[in-house]
Amino acid sequence: MLLSCAAAGGARAAPARITVASYPDLDRALKLALPAFARRHPGVAVNVVTLSHKDHHTAMTTALAAGAALPDLIALDMDFLGKFVDSAGLEDLSCAPYLAGGQAARFPGYAWRAGVNRRGEIKALPVDTGPGALFYRHDLLARAGLLETDLTPSWRGFIEAGRTLRARTGAYLVAHAQDLKDIRIRAGLADGEGVFFDPQGRSQVQTARFRRAFELALQARDAGIDARVRAWSNEWSEGFRRGAIATQMMGCWLGGHLKRWIAPETAGLWRSAPLPEGAAAAWGGSFYAIPVHSQQKALAWDLLQLLALDRDQQVAAFRSLDAFPVLLSAQDDGFLSEPIDFLGGEAARLQWRDMARRIPAITIDRHDAVADEVVRNELDQVLLHRKGIDQALADARATVERRVRRRA
Amino acid sequence: MSPRMSLRFTWPQRLRIPRRWMPYLFISPFFVLFAAFGLFPLLFSIVLSLNSWDAAAGLGAMQWVGLDNYLYALTRDDGLRASLFNTLWLAVVGCVPQHLVALPLAYYLHTAFRRWRNGVVGLYFLPFITSTVAVSLVFSALFSKDFGAINAALLGLHELPLLGALFPSTPIDWDQAENTRWMIAIVVFWRYVGWNTVLYLSAIQTLPRDLFEAARVDGVSERQTFLHLVLPQLRPMIFFAVTLAIIGSLQLFEEPFILTSGTGGSGQAGKTVAMHLYSVAFTDGDFGTASAIAWLLFLLIAAATWLNNRLLGRQR
C-alpha cells in the first residue's frame, strides 16, 4: 500500500514533495545527501525545514501532540529522543514495509538501542554519533612533567595529575567538576541498564555509582583542579585559547570546534586520549523518524535509508562535516587512519572508533532530562555549599520521583 | 458652543442599524475572533489541566486525573514555589524602578528637551525593538565573569575614593544564584524602561499647554509641577502602564529564558513561573500539570490586576 504510492508517483501530474525537518548543523549532512537522493528519485522536491535545536524539538512535540503540521521525516537529537520514542505518532520501523529490525547488527548497540522503545518498536534510526574522548594539551602536560598515561589509568591518578599541573603551571585540569560526574555515572553500566533509571523506570540516583561520582567531583573541587567555568561560555573558550584549561572530555566532534573557532591558534598542541579508567560514553547523536501522518512515507523511508544505512553517505558526511559515522561498516573506511593535524598528526579517529565499540547499549528514559537537571542542581549544592553527599542524593531521588510521578 | 457642522454621515436607509445595537457591533470583532480562536484553546487547557498528558505521544494519550494536577502544583511542587518567589522578586526589583524612572524621565523629556527629544526617546526605546536573540549574545558578553564590561566597570568603580566601598572588589559571577536574579532584573529594566517612557510621554503630550504655562507664571518649581499637577492628570495612563507591567512581569519568560539558556541559572534562581511552566511541559513532559500551573498563574494575575484596579482605577 505504501510502496504503491511510489509506484504511482510517475503517473501523478504534480511533482512529489517531501518535507524534512531538521536543525543546524545536522541539516548540512542532510543537504549533502540530497544529490544522491535526486538521482534515485528525479523530480522529487525535498523541502528542508530548519529550526534552532530547541525550537525544532518544541515544534515537533507540538505537531505530534496535535497530529498536524508534521513533516515527512523528523530529525531527533539524542538528548530529546527519550520523549519521542514512545510516541504513537511515529512509525514503527520494525513493521512492514520497513522491516528495519534486520539492520540492528549494522550499528553499535548503544546507538541502535536509543531509537527502540520498551515495547521493542523501532521508532528512529541513528545517523551519527559522538563517541567520547579526552582532549588534552600535550604541551601543558609536558611542562608539568606529565604524560597521557598519568591521566587515563585511574581517576585518582587523574586528580593527582591535576594537582601537579596546577602547582607547576597554574593551569586547571578540567573546566568544571560536573564534567567528572557526568562521565563517572556512565561508567560500569551493562547492556540494557539505564543511567538515571533502570529499565523498569525506577530512579537510580541513590546508588553507589552516583555516590562515587559525587565524591569524585568533590575531590576534584577540593583539589582545586577545576576552573568552575560553564561549557560553551566565554570563559570556557577563552580558557582554551589561553591555556588556562588543559583538558576537556567531550564528544569527538569537539576537536573540530577547537580547530575552527574555539582555539585555532593552538593547532598541533592537542592530543586525544580515551576516557579515564576505561569509561566509555557518547555525547549526543542524531536520529531520524517518520511520522505516521506523513503522506510520503515511501520517499521518506528511502531518504532515511540513504542517511542511515548508506556507507558512502556516512563517510562523505564524516569527511566534510566531521560527523562521526554510526554505521559500523563506515567506521572501517581508510579515512579513519589519516592523521589529524590539529591533534599533532595523531590518527585519533581510530581511537574514537574503539570508544564507540566499547559503549554499552544503555537504555534511555523519557525522564532522563529531568533527572539530569536535578542531579546537576544537587551537585551544585554539594560543591558550592558543602551539602552532604548522602543528603544530596536522597533529595535528588525525592525530587526526581516527585517530578516524574509515574502513573501505574 | 460648537458650530453646527454638517456631520451627517448616514447609512443608506436599508442598512440603518438601530443605535441600540451599535455598541455591540463595535465590540463584536473582538468577541467573534475570541470565540473562533481564543475559546477553544481556553477550554482545551482547562480540560488538559484535569488530565495527565505526555504530549509527544499524541492526542490519544490523555488520562483523566481530576484535580490531582492542581493539588500537586499547590502542595508538592517546590519548583513552583521557588519560581513564584523569583517572579515576585523580579516583578518588584525589575519592574518598579522602570516606572520610577520613566515618569520623571518622560516629564523631563517633555519640558527640557526640545530639539533632540525624538532622538533621545528613540535611544531609550531601542532596547525594546532589538531582537532577544542578539540581546542574549551581547549581554552574555557583557556579563561574563572575567571578561565582561560590566564587571570591569564595577571593579573600576571600586577604585573611587568614597563611593568605592559600595562596589565589589572581586569579579561577580553572574551565573551564581542570587546574582543571576540581579542580572535578569537589570536586563528587564534596560529593555522596558524606554517603553514606559514612551507611554508616559505620549500621555503628557495630551495635557493642555496652559497647565504648564500657568504653573510657570505662578513660579511653581518643576518638581512641584510634576508632582502636583502632572502626575494626577496621568493617572489613567499610570493605571494602564502599571496593569501592563503587572501582567507582563508575572508572565515574564523571554528574558530570563534567554539569559540563562533555558536552565534558570544555578539554584534555579532565575526561573520564573512561566519558565517553570515551560519546563514542566517540555522537560518533564507533563502538559497536564503545566496547564494547571497556567491557570493558577491566571488566578494570581487576576487578583493582582483587581487589586491594581481598586487602587489606581478610574474613580467613578
Added chain:
Amino acid sequence: MSTLLPLHADPDRPARLGARWRPMPSARVIGHAIVLAGALLMFAPFYLMMVFATHTNAEILSVPPPLWFGDALGDNLALLLDRLPFFWRNLGWSFYVAGAVTVLNLLLCSLAGHAFALLDFPGRDRLFGLVLATMLLPGFLGMVPTVLTMAWLGWLNEHKALIVPGACGALGIFMMRQYIGSTVPRELVDAARLDGCGEFGIFWRIVLPLTLPALGTLGLITFIGSWNNFMGPLVVIRDMDLYTVPLALRALQGSGQTPWGALCAGAAVAVLPLLLMFVVASRRLIDGLTAGAVK
C-alpha cells in the same frame, strides 16, 4: 528634579505652593547629562550588536570583545544568506504580517475602545472585564490547540493563521478605551449625536482624529509585537521561505557552532524597519499633535 529659571515670574511676588525659588541653571546641565548618560547605556548593547555584526565568530568571542567595527560584514551577510536563502523573503513576510495585524488592530481596537469609553450599554463593564481577562491567559499552552484549529481550517502554513487571530487584541482595546475616555470631550460627541450623526460617523470624524497620538503608539507597539513574535510562526509555518524574521534568525542556532556574526548582521537588518517605524510614528506621537488637543 531640576528647577528651571521661571520665565515670567516677578521676583518680588511670593511663590505659591511652596515653590523653591533658587536660580540654578547648572541643574539643567546636570539633568541633561544624566538623561544622556542613560540614553548611552540604553544604546550600548545595541551598538555592540552592530559591532558584532561586522566581526567573525572568533573575534566576537575573544576577550575583550571588539568595540569598534571590523571588516567581516560582507562575510557575515554571505553566511547569513547561505544558511537562510530566503532571508529577504522572510523580511517581506514579517512586514506583511506585522503590517496587516497593525492596520486591523488600529481599526478594530479603536472601534471597540470607542464603544467601551463613550457608549453606555447593558453589560458594558462586564464585557470589558472579559476583554481584560483574556490578556491574563498564558501564551504557549495555546500552541497545541492552535495547531488543531488551523489544521481544521486548512490554514496551516499560511500567514492568515498569524494575522486573523491577532487582528483585534485586548491590549489595544484597553489602551484605546483609556485614551478615548480621557481625551475625547463628551460635549463634542453629544453635540454630534444631537446633530443626527451616526455612531460610526462620530467614530470616524471625531474620535479617530483626536486619538492619533494613541493610534501612533498602539500602531508602533502592535507592529513591534507582531514583528518579534515567534511562538505563533513556530507552530504554524512549515516552510522556510514562509518564515518570519525571528524564526529565521533563531534557525541559525544549532547544536554546533552558532554563527554569531551572521546572526547579529541579520538582527541588525531586521531592526532597521522597526527603527523606521519608530521614526515615522514618533513624528505623530512625540511631537504631539497640538498641545491642547483637547479643546
